[in-house]
Amino acid sequence: MTEEQTNTTPAPKRGVRLSTQIIIWVVLMALLVLVGLGLKKAQNPIISIGSEIPDFPLTMFEGYSYQGASEVNISDLQGKVVVINFWASWCKPCEQEAAELEEAWRFYEEDGEVVFLGIAWTDTPDNAKSYLERFDITYPNGPDLGSRISSIFNRNLGVPETYFIGRDGVLRSIKIGPFTSVQEIQATINPLLADNIPTGE
Amino acid sequence: MKRLFWITTFILVLSTLTVATVSAQGSTPTDDEVNAIAKQMYCPVCENTPLDVCPTTACKEWREEIRGMLADGKSEAEIKQHFVDYYGARVLAEPPRTGLNWLLYVLPPIAIVAGVFVLFRALRAWSQASTSSPQRATGAGADEDEAAPSSDDEYIARMEEELRKRD
Numbered sequence: 236m237t238e239e240q241t242n243t244t245p246a247p248k249r250g251v252r253l254s255t256q257i258i259i260w261v262v263l264m265a266l267l268v269l270v271g272l273g274l275k276k277a278q279n280p281i282i283s284i285g286s287e288i289p290d291f292p293l294t295m296f297e298g299y300s301y302q303g304a305s306e307v308n309i310s311d312l313q314g315k316v317v318v319i320n321f322w323a324s325w326c327k328p329c330e331q332e333a334a335e336l337e338e339a340w341r342f343y344e345e346d347g348e349v350v351f352l353g354i355a356w357t358d359t360p361d362n363a364k365s366y367l368e369r370f371d372i373t374y375p376n377g378p379d380l381g382s383r384i385s386s387i388f389n390r391n392l393g394v395p396e397t398y399f400i401g402r403d404g405v406l407r408s409i410k411i412g413p414f415t416s417v418q419e420i421q422a423t424i425n426p427l428l429a430d431n432i433p434t435g436e
Numbered sequence: 437m438k439r440l441f442w443i444t445t446f447i448l449v450l451s452t453l454t455v456a457t458v459s460a461q462g463s464t465p466t467d468d469e470v471n472a473i474a475k476q477m478y479c480p481v482c483e484n485t486p487l488d489v490c491p492t493t494a495c496k497e498w499r500e501e502i503r504g505m506l507a508d509g510k511s512e513a514e515i516k517q518h519f520v521d522y523y524g525a526r527v528l529a530e531p532p533r534t535g536l537n538w539l540l541y542v543l544p545p546i547a548i549v550a551g552v553f554v555l556f557r558a559l560r561a562w563s564q565a566s567t568s569s570p571q572r573a574t575g576a577g578a579d580e581d582e583a584a585p586s587s588d589d590e591y592i593a594r595m596e597e598e599l600r601k602r603d
Contacts, residue, residue, distance in 0.1 A: 259550075266543075269536075325493040357480050357494055357523060359501045382480060382524035393481075 281387050287405050288317075291384055293352055295377040296364055301350070307375060309404075316349045316427045317400040318420075321385060323358045324366035329395045332413035333370035339420040340374040349424055354379050356394050401427050465506035473512050474499050477519060477527045486529065 282288060290310040301307040309317065320336055322329040336351065343349035353376035355363040360378065367376055379385050388398060399408040407427055414420050474488035481494045488499070498519075505515045519527050531537040 269539075323494065325497060359497050360522075361501075362497055378522065380522060381520075382526065385480075386524070 282406055284406050284409065287403075288400055289387060291387060293354065293375070293377045293384065294380060295375050296355075296360075296367065299367075299376050301375045307352070309400075312350050312400075313404050314402050315347070316402060316424055318349065318351045318424065319354060319388075319398040319400065320351065321354050321356045321379070321388075321394050321396045322366075323356050323394045324362040325358070326394045328413040329366075330370070331415075332395060333366075333372065335414050335417050335420060337370065337372050337374070338417045339424070342417070342421070343424065344374075348428055351375070353377075354384055356385055357382070399423050399427060402430065463507055465503050469506060470499050470503045473502050473506075473515055476516065476529050478529060480523065480526060483526075487527075 288309055290308055292306050292308050294306045295301070299305070318339075322333075336353075340349075340351040343351075351374035353367075353372060353374060355366075355376065355378045358366075358378065363376075363378065366372075388396070393411075395413050397410040397414070398406060399410075401407045408423050410423070471488035475486050477487040477498075478485070479487055479490060479492070479495045479498055482490050482492055485495075487495050502515055505518065510518070516528065520532075525532050531540060533541060
């Protein structure tokens with residue numbers, strides 16, 4: 236009896252107005268979405284094996300060029316196999332593979348079907364140039380200006396890292412760590428040249 | 437006379453060289469000067485360690501680059517801009533005030549002001565509730581109470597009536 240009467244008694248008005256509450260919740264949800272999107276972007280690479288490489292320019296160090304130009308866009312290299320190697324002068328494992336990469340480049344250079352691009356990651360310009368001279372590296376090389384290239388690959392937790400892009404501009408293979416032989420590099424490139432497309436990391 | 441001329445010339449040359457050497461030594465930036473800028477930056481290799489205390493080779497090289505730029509007479513702003521251009525804005529400990537980065541600077545003060553406002557409203561509501569209850573108990577403002585009796589009072593009155601009936 237009294238229960239029914241009690242339930243019908245209007246509750247006194249207290250606290251923040253409904254419209255204000257809605258605004259607060261909307262703002263909070265929008266912030267959560269922003270933070271979530273930021274975390275997702277930070278944790279997931281923009282590209283992964285099988286995805287098309289977005290276009291980016293590589294401005295080369297003084298003395299380096301590709302077909303006479305000091306800057307190359309990845310979109311200009313469609314139809315060729317592209318090998319992108321991230322390195323740094325302070326990186327000891329990079330030194331282990333420097334000679335092998337150069338040897339592999341010289342092996343493929345004449346045919347012009349494979350392009351090697353070296354990208355100095357978080358390196359000072361002078362040290363990077365000294366490293367290139369020390370290992371007599373001749374393939375196109377440039378700094379990762381503004382860390383824009385490494386942010387596309389989002390694999391910037393260390394060097395060396397090497398990315399193999401097929402003739403169709405799609406990422407086909409990733410090598411984390413140094414190569415131990417020229418044959419290892421060739422074993423990854425040759426199937427891509429033959430359009431035989433194995434994928435793997 | 438000729439001898440005096442040569443001695444004077446020798447002393448002058450020696451003095452000039454000494455001053456030039458001391459001046460060159462004085463222009464070498466100290467670790468403190470380098471670290472004053474380095475502590476405002478992070479290298480991407482070790483994202484959670486400020487550049488001034490990071491022990492990696494990469495960070496040592498960055499500090500040396502700062503030292504070289506200071507020796508070349510570059511200002512702090514120019515050095516930081518060089519690093520941003522070369523390595524990206526992520527090297528800065530304090531994000532640049534552009535785009536969505538503004539949220540980092542604007543939101544905390546807004547959140548504090550909003551929090552203070554909500555707290556103020558809540559405290560005012562509580563203080564009003566606590567001051568209005570004794571008035572009803574002492575009979576002050578009886579007309580208002582009759583016009584708008586509180587639900588608690590009604591409930592208590594009904595409970596008392598029920599208890600009386602049971603007795």
